[in-house]
Amino acid sequence: MKYIVSLTILVTALALGHGLLYILNFSFPPAVLGMGILLLVLKLNIVSLKQCEAVGALLLKYFPLFFIPAGVGIIQHLDLIKDNLLLIVISILTATVGTLFIVGKVASLLFASSNKDQS
Structure with missing residues (x-):
């Protein structure tokens, strides 16, 4: 039950971020806005940290998996990076x-x- 409540809170914050950006017709990462909304409701004590902890801990446990595609992309383009290394470092x-x-x-x-x- 704690996972369902925790996931519902996180998904609701994300959905509010998406909805707010859709209504305002504004270009911004909805996940960042959703985490900002989550921070706001946590700071205002509308939601307790204990309620979000279950799914948050689970996501953090598997967080490195989110970076594997980026690492594979870097390895696939290693020749391109090597050819432009000086330009990349200067930039x-x-x-x-x-x-x-x-x-x-x-x-x-x-x-x-x-x-x-x-003064």
């Missing part, structure tokens, strides 16, 4: 440095405006 480093720079600038602007408000 990753550029994106990382760019993200750090932008986050740093935004944080410094926010902290500067916060300090002006306090």
Whole structure:
């Protein structure tokens, strides 16, 4: 019975995410929105963590299986990755440095405006 209740809660959160995105005609991953809805109902104590734990633990137990297709895809395209390795590394480093720079600038602007408000 606990598995049925737990699965019902998780599937309902996912269905609400799908439904909300359909109604709003918005492009966003429904699973992420569903987990956000689940987090909200957990934080508001509408649903207890104990009620979601059964299926959640079961899904986490088999979580690595979800990554096997991605690993197989990487192995199948190893030659393509090897041919473009330098470009891939440069892209990753550029994106990382760019993200750090932008986050740093935004944080410094926010902290500067916060300090002006306090004085």
